[in-house]
């Protein structure tokens with residue numbers, strides 16, 4: 096009896112294995128000569144430029160370490176919990192890029208995460224979002240990519256340990272976590288909402304940073320936009336759990352995504368900074384409105400914004416109270432010396448370019464990570480609001496100083512419980528700073 100069960104299990108196992116191989120196997124698609132630029136219309140190339148901007152292709156496909164590299168030529172190093180991965184050269188170079196990929200091969204890569212040669216691509220390439228793109232968008236994107244300058248540049252080999260280095264295993268990941276398919280409009284919502292959802296869920300892959308991942312590196316579907324750690328920053332929740340005291344309304348979202356600064360919330364720093372500055376400021380304004388419209392619905396802005404007036408008044412009160420009257424609190428003095436000159440606000444609203452810390456996510460998240468990142472790095476003139484900068488305090492403040500400022504701001508500007516282990520966390524964030532910023536004050 097037991098033998099028959101075992102034989103049965105083995106047979107099912109073998110069938111499963113065969114089924115898996117059938118599922119996992121893709122043919123190579125024959126190379127083609129690089130298509131002539133004249134085979135694409137100027138209008139199609141321009142549409143493709145917008146699609147490429149909305150998917151930040153250049154952000155991940157351009158080397159930033161080792162002195163940088165040519166745009167789209169790849170070799171951008173991505174540190175994952177499993178090991179470093181290097182992006183591909185996607186310029187139309189025929190040897191080291193994708194110059195001999197047919198449109199069908201390109202479409203398959205975007206839609207299914209499979210290379211021209213038939214190998215599974217690693218989901219650090221966010222094909223789990225790109226799969227939602229329409230055939231027309233992928234076709235336009237192909238026209239744009241194929242008409243960029245061809246650059247000969249080979250990427251460094253990935254540093255994934257065995258057996259993760261086996262690409263066939265990626266098929267197992269896909270079986271568990273990947274649902275290919277173009278975005279389906281939701282008939283309960285209007286065209287603007289659906290355009291926003293199409294972009295956010297698909298090409299613009301906001302969830303790739305703002306949704307937490309499980310131990311297999313997949314976005315947790317039950318926790319969409321609950322906030323996540325990315326590149327040693329916290330990408331805050333974008334749903335109704337966003338902790339900032341004033342609501343992310345459609346207009347705040349639009350200003351932030353289009354210009355890199357929201358009047359009430361402050362600037363887009365760290366990994367968020369290129370999203371507005373390098374990309375969403377270069378696409379049709381209507382698309383940015385659509386994304387803002389979508390997230391304002393997702394965070395239930397219309398139901399929550401009733402509290403904004405009171406929250407704003409309280410923040411202005413706290414900002415002012417920190418500066419007037421005799422102050423014996425040594426932490427307050429430290430803050431006044433280092434920060435208050437540039438962050439002081441008074442009613443009725445903060446001055447643009449002088450973010451009010453009582454309203455900024457840096458004080459309201461569960462961890463002081465973003466606050467420490469900003470203190471250590473400062474913000475360059477390219478980040479946040481264009482042309483306005485904050486110096487780095489990397490050299491000027493010790494971990495203990497940073498901990499005192501963090502504790503002080505948390506207790507005087509928020510209604511939340513104090514952060515713990517502040518000095519240890521300051522040292523941990525300091526360790527992640529790779530280059531001491533050149534604008535660091537002494």
Ligand code: HEC
Nearest residue numbers: 147150151152155181182183185204210216217219220221
């Ligand atoms: C978040 C980072 C990221 C973004 C954004 C991104 N890619 Fe990639 N892409 C990668 C990585 C990493 C790889 C290599 C994956 C691997 O080795 O399996 C890759 C691989 C590819 C490949 C396969 C190339 C080959 O030779 O096999 C194509 C095609 C591609 N990307 C196109 C694009 C396009 C077009 C965009 C913009 C719409 C884009 N990527 C945006 C990270 C990214």
Ligand code: HEC
Nearest residue numbers: 299301304328329330331339362363364365366367456465
């Ligand atoms: C590469 C990762 C990344 C991507 C992609 C990304 N974000 Fe962010 N986002 C972040 C980080 C990190 C922050 C925190 C920045 C800061 O505090 O200055 C942030 C901040 C924000 C904030 C401010 C939240 C707050 O409470 O202060 C909003 C709104 C936002 N992102 C929306 C979006 C939208 C919409 C998209 C897609 C169009 C998107 N993000 C794509 C990483 C990302």
Ligand code: HEC
Nearest residue numbers: 361362364433434437448457469474478479480483484485
């Ligand atoms: C010389 C003026 C100046 C000083 C001093 C200064 N800041 Fe700033 N800070 C700014 C400006 C300007 C911005 C907005 C930059 C932008 O929009 O690009 C900013 C932004 C911020 C932000 C928002 C970052 C984000 O991504 O949302 C935080 C948090 C912050 N500062 C904290 C501090 C703290 C804490 C100190 C003291 C240790 C300090 N700042 C000292 C000028 C300053």
